[in-house]
Amino acid sequence: MLKILEMTLKTGIQTTKYPQEPDIAPLDFRGKPEIFPDSCTFCGNCVAVCPSNVIRIKEDNGEMVLVLSYCGCIFCGRCDEVCSGGAIKLTQEYEMASRTKDDLYCIIRRKV
Amino acid sequence: MTIEDEVHIMGQQLHSRITRIFGRSLHIREVDAGSCNGCEVEVNSLSNPIYDIERFGVHIVASPRHADMLLVTGPVTRNMELALLKTYNATPSPKLVAAMGSCACSGGIFGDTYASGGGVDRVLPVDIYIPGCPPRPQAVIFGLMMAMNTFEQKIRRTEVVA
Numbered sequence: 474m475l476k477i478l479e480m481t482l483k484t485g486i487q488t489t490k491y492p493q494e495p496d497i498a499p500l501d502f503r504g505k506p507e508i509f510p511d512s513c514t515f516c517g518n519c520v521a522v523c524p525s526n527v528i529r530i531k532e533d534n535g536e537m538v539l540v541l542s543y544c545g546c547i548f549c550g551r552c553d554e555v556c557s558g559g560a561i562k563l564t565q566e567y568e569m570a571s572r573t574k575d576d577l578y579c580i581i582r583r584k585v
Numbered sequence: 586m587t588i589e590d591e592v593h594i595m596g597q598q599l600h601s602r603i604t605r606i607f608g609r610s611l612h613i614r615e616v617d618a619g620s621c622n623g624c625e626v627e628v629n630s631l632s633n634p635i636y637d638i639e640r641f642g643v644h645i646v647a648s649p650r651h652a653d654m655l656l657v658t659g660p661v662t663r664n665m666e667l668a669l670l671k672t673y674n675a676t677p678s679p680k681l682v683a684a685m686g687s688c689a690c691s692g693g694i695f696g697d698t699y700a701s702g703g704g705v706d707r708v709l710p711v712d713i714y715i716p717g718c719p720p721r722p723q724a725v726i727f728g729l730m731m732a733m734n735t736f737e738q739k740i741r742r743t744e745v746v747a
């Protein structure tokens with residue numbers, strides 16, 4: 474029994490202090506994809522490889538529009554791999570809970 | 586009194602109302618509506634000693650009749666649609682619905698097909714969306730705390746003209 478007590482004392486408290494203190498995800502964690510609008514060329518590579526079809530490119534009144542929804546994104550990182558300009562990167566951000574679906578959209582427009 | 590002040594007062598009233606209705610505790614019933622079980626693994630780890638959501642007064646209960654909130658995972662398959670509706674009707678009001686995982690948010694990798702419903706919000710009104718495939722336990726804690734109005738929403742719709 475003393476051995477168990479010793480083990481317990483040695484282990485200490487393992488519970489995370491998460492909501493009080495920020496918890497930073499590991500470096501290779503695949504979190505929220507972020508788009509750098511200036512490097513994007515609207516080539517459509519990411520649209521072609523996205524397994525859950527959450528990246529879309531459409532033309533609207535002479536504007537190219539890229540729509541990314543975090544809602545169905547499975548964070549596979551294929552868009553990051555195929556993007557030649559490095560315009561889309563997966564970050565370590567994971568606190569994405571939202572009250573509306575509308576807040577989970579990322580839209581980029583450019584005049585042709 | 587400006588509009589901002591009014592909104593602020595309304596927000597405080599809502600907050601006090603929610604704390605009055607739910608107390609400081611939240612009881613969750615987890616519903617698997619055709620999930621791949623990745624989200625369930627994360628829900629299991631919520632009650633282990635490392636993440637330990639019981640310290641916030643959040644409990645996972647065994648019956649919808651004991652619950653304040655339904656934590657739905659999976660894209661709501663045809664077979665689970667009726668079961669999910671029955672679970673929702675068995676939960677006493679006031680109740681919250683949280684969609685956990687990308688599938689529950691909008692179909693995710695399963696998409697919108699013959700057998701998969703394409704998201705919980707087509708069947709039930711959803712209060713909180715928690716995207717992630719699966720979401721980290723910390724992300725789920727964040728979502729639950731947001732449902733209890735302890736934290737503010739961080740993500741906003743971004744629209745950039747490049």
